[in-house]
Amino acid sequence: MPVTDVTTDPEELTMTLSAEFAAPVERVWQAFTDPRELERFWGPPGWPATFTEFDLTVGGRVRYEMVSQHGEHARGAWEFLSIEQPTRFEVIDSFVDEDGAPSEGMPPGMRVTYDFEPTADGCRLRSVTYFTSVEALEEVIAMGAIEGSTMAMNQLDRVLAGLRAYAQGKGTQVEMLDDAHVRITRLIEGPRELVWRAHHEPDLLRRWMLGPDGWSMTTCEVAPEVGQTYRYEWVQNGVEGSGFGFEGETLLVDPPRRAATTERMIGTDGPTVINDLTLEEEDGATLLTLVMEYPDAETRDMILATGMAEGMETSYARLESVLAGETAVH
Template structure:
């Protein structure tokens, strides 16, 4: 059991939880920064969490939902107000509806997470600040303290897993609900380097080449919201051509890049007959490099499975390997 102390202060309107671990500080920090890891313990047993968004940066946002054994869902969000990696971060934590909209009928809380090295490993101290005594008592009655104890008891197993989330594990696919998928990989490079590699046409042409024997004659990229994007690949032998088009929805350098995407071809040059996806790219510094996470929203489950069956994830792994070897190496 990692929790070593819990203290409620009605005068300061705070709930403090201290937990100790026998792992290095960076390993514990990554458990909170990596959506693949935090969703393994943020919900209590029987109510696993799924993080649909997780921006570890000031001004960022996290969106999650916890699903019970009977299928009942409980949503939540974080608004990130401060980050000092790997020492601390601060969020506004609240309840949310199924679509992620904040539930204003329930109180939100300011939470400060502090990470320090100890003689045996590392410690995280979580201080929750409430707006009033009534809010503190309301959330205690809702089982907040017991829920935190049960949830944090699961962190030991997560941080003890030194291989599943380490650099070098390749590209991972996770299905999120019925219409989303998360594709993630740790890339050996800084966040700024990886951002540049995703937004500079000259760099994209060096690593995002598609199948062997194909070139990238068209690469139109921008980080201006509303700007159009277009990438086309061509077979060096047959001249066969395909590509993708879309536009920029959101860009926060160097951590978040959101675009739409639809497939184009000579027969459908604007992609009007193709389904459109929403691609949310998040870059997070972790031990070993940068966690690259794409959360892709498809029109429906059938289209998601059709696109995943094309070998998309294997193609992305080939691109990421080329990115490390030919763009970021040295």
């Protein structure tokens, strides 16, 4: 993981984050100053960012918004105080409302420095946030700043490496983020638009979302809009009484980038899981990232123990075959 240390100093009113990256200073600088690359790592899992304004000049302004799978919004803004390309920049980082004005009831703007230093293996980042009071420091920490910034920065490796180098040939990867969240990644050969369609069009879904071989999807009712409900059911071919299924509601949709849904097993009192799907495309391949939110660690472990990841890998491999056929046709 890139982040090596996060420390706070109540006397100096600072929070310092240190990270190491296996990429040159110029490459890391680019990731921090290109809004399209920033969007791929700035928000922690479950809170991806969208940058709506980015003026990389002294006095220039940046605005961004992060949205959770529950539809909660968090907005921020930078004002550049100094820029020394490619080794340092300094900003005032503020919580803002939808109009870009300072948010009421939130900590005041914080001065933040970002220093990029060359190392024998790449680049070292040192980011220092300066607070106006102990109360502001404690409030930001209580909001999860340490955990959130660590998880966000730890996503930068895949941006710096490129999606193919990061994920190609690794199959379905499962990473436990905390007691309630699991992140699943899989590189899919095919353009993002087509991967999105394959997740939302019944004719395509029936061809790949089948889990292990020998199963058929008998019900495929999709929910392309927020508030709509979906229902998927499967049976094992030739096995009576083997049917099962899932149903849920669409919470958020931003085609072809992101969709969040609830999920629960049909006919049971089992727990509800939230699935947050994001798609990133690079060089003709799409990195599929699924952040799953469970009620607790016990539920998480119970579901993972069912062989869920293995079934997903079989389906994703099948998806690539379906996409190859669709691409050839078009």
